[in-house]
Amino acid sequence: MNIVALAGGVGGAKLSEGLAQSVKPDNLTIIVNTGDDFEHLGLKISPDVDTVCYTLAGIADPETGWGRAGETWNTLSVLIELGGPDWFRLGDHDLGTHLERTRRLDAGESLSQITQTFCHVWGVKPSVIPMSDDPVSTQVITDEGILPFQEYFVHRQCQPHVTGFSFTGIDVARPAPGVLESILRADLVVLCPSNPWVSIDPILAVSGIREILKENNSPIIAVSPIIGGKAVKGPAAKMYTELGIPPSARAVAQHYGNLLTGFVVDRIDADNALTIQQLGLQILMTDTIMTTSGERRRLAEEVVEFGLNLIN
């Protein structure tokens, strides 16, 4: 049974790790958001791809969920001492990834080839594919102007009031090799508990992806990143509020509209379940907070069992 997961940052990486524990590597493909990618200090940085890869490789920082475990910060401390920008935290190990990715991109390799090579080195066995090898850049439209995602997310710490989003480059971005093929042979597609607006929507907006999801006709399920009206991490709940939508599991289910077959909510959101069912979705209610590796695996197993038993 082939599983495809669409993933963004830390929440997506956690469920991906659970899936990697419970699905054979040859049967698992993780398609990762690249709308967060940006250039900083001449380095081409792919935060979501790195978070997923580091997590699957077991080298992610367990405290933050992003960056590397046992990281050191010597380069950044010199950079800051010399007057360089301090807002984007670049660890010494992490910098090795960015330098080598940038070198390979400049030499003409594609992001998906590079990701495959890095995964091989790190012993990551499932396929991890960036949504596109073409540049897509998420812009956050705010009351303080249009901000590139990392500017909004890291530099401004999500403070500006959000009024919308746009994905620069999305009109011409093609799915990376393997993206459409993996969806076409998927027996189940899982939308990870990532930010719907800025992690999953960019993937769904890449030309052909929505169409092939429909065409494939296998169940598509989403795991809610909103639990008890709050995001486990990141600005998803704040974004819903600022866009005039009370943040809830139901709001997430509604967000994905008729794309979904089923929906996974936390037990804490039992009161949402009925209204989500009324959207025509089948429901799995379970514990969805993934603190430990065991919790990730247990959730992934439940999600896969639930999803594969759905009839689309």
Next chain:
Amino acid sequence: MNIVALAGGVGGAKLSEGLAQSVKPDNLTIIVNTGDDFEHLGLKISPDVDTVCYTLAGIADPETGWGRAGETWNTLSVLIELGGPDWFRLGDHDLGTHLERTRRLDAGESLSQITQTFCHVWGVKPSVIPMSDDPVSTQVITDEGILPFQEYFVHRQCQPHVTGFSFTGIDVARPAPGVLESILRADLVVLCPSNPWVSIDPILAVSGIREILKENNSPIIAVSPIIGGKAVKGPAAKMYTELGIPPSARAVAQHYGNLLTGFVVDRIDADNALTIQQLGLQILMTDTIMTTSGERRRLAEEVVEFGLNLIN
């Protein structure tokens, strides 16, 4: 009394440190070779400028003479693990310097402005000026083709047989702001014990520098980097041999020709002294190996006293 030193790599940095201990900062200008500068992994690297600055700041690695003390190598180890080039040793702290220099150069600052800023941060008080803000790239002509300097020096470890040198960009490179002015008001110019071919010659080849050295009419002295027929560090002796010139203090004196007023040789080269005098040069014979900070200071004091007492 104003002193100007022309300096290249480790030997130049050591005597510069001695001069910084014995001359008031306002009276000392160090003009540094930039022919070794190159781009690697998208970073603009100025090895000689960094070696001089790190040494003057007291943050250089005392073992190697280049790079930083207490350095860590986490970025490089990840880069190599991922298949990146391993031949140029980039430490984590050092990388902070290169990233911030590259960022500032890309933003339009000049290398000399950047060097001034970095020196201020590091508490380096004498003026350190790169020979030029325009790119000059030393090429080593060898029996295996023309190699950019770092390719010859670091990657090929000086193994190819040298037949000559060229300095790409030298025809249009202008002296950096302050270079000609400092020479014009110098009471003494010191050519540090740096490689004559690839550290001092590029500086002397920058348009206007030789002319202003003549025009200034103050004593110009050189400290021999060849001691007992060998270079203290680096390929200077090997280069002389391959170019058909037996390496010796005398060969260095002859190399600089009629530019010099005086010459500093090691006691070990007492047998060279007479033949150097026969070139029309006044001689200071002393201990020139600079292992300790105290030795650097003592040599610098002797060099300055000797030089200022010469009549050109």
